[in-house]
Amino acid sequence: MTQSRNRRALLLIACAALTLTGCAAGTRTAQFGHLAPNEPLVTLIVSEDRETINRECLDPDGTRRILGCQTSRIVDVPGSGQVIAVKIVRYTDALPSEMAFEIDVHELCHAVAATQAIEDPCHQGNDGVVQTAVSVARTWNATKP
Numbered sequence: 405m406t407q408s409r410n411r412r413a414l415l416l417i418a419c420a421a422l423t424l425t426g427c428a429a430g431t432r433t434a435q436f437g438h439l440a441p442n443e444p445l446v447t448l449i450v451s452e453d454r455e456t457i458n459r460e461c462l463d464p465d466g467t468r469r470i471l472g473c474q475t476s477r478i479v480d481v482p483g484s485g486q487v488i489a490v491k492i493v494r495y496t497d498a499l500p501s502e503m504a505f506e507i508d509v510h511e512l513c514h515a516v517a518a519t520q521a522i523e524d525p526c527h528q529g530n531d532g533v534v535q536t537a538v539s540v541a542r543t544w545n546a547t548k549p
């Protein structure tokens with residue numbers, strides 16, 4: 405009897421947790437490839453929250469029903485000159501895992517760096533190792549043409 409009551413209580417807790425996580429709109433944000441203090445080469449925001457997308461994409465009322473946007477700006481970097489920093493915001497119906505998100509922003513960082521005459525900053529501070537999955541010790545290989 406007590407065992408049955410405990411199982412029922414655990415089941416209720418599990419259902420409540422599933423309901424809470426299923427309803428919560430999440431957002432993942434990362435900055436990668438630091439050019440200078442507080443100056444990332446790439447900022448990536450992925451969100452299930454329409455209000456976050458609307459706010460970031462300058463559509464506060466959501467009337468344009470934007471699913472994503474991109475902005476860029478010029479950053480003066482000592483020793484490198486002017487560098488174009490990019491921010492990408494996009495809506496998603498399901499958040500990527502932390503590791504998948506980190507891989508996305510990391511490779512995006514390489515892509516943005518490759519289009520400019522700068523030293524690629526994407527391995528600074530991480531040694532090319534996925535920080536969200538250190539236990540699996542995955543590394544990126546920089547491929548140069």
Ligand SMILES: [Zn+2]
Nearest residue numbers: 526532544546
């Ligand atoms: Zn890399």
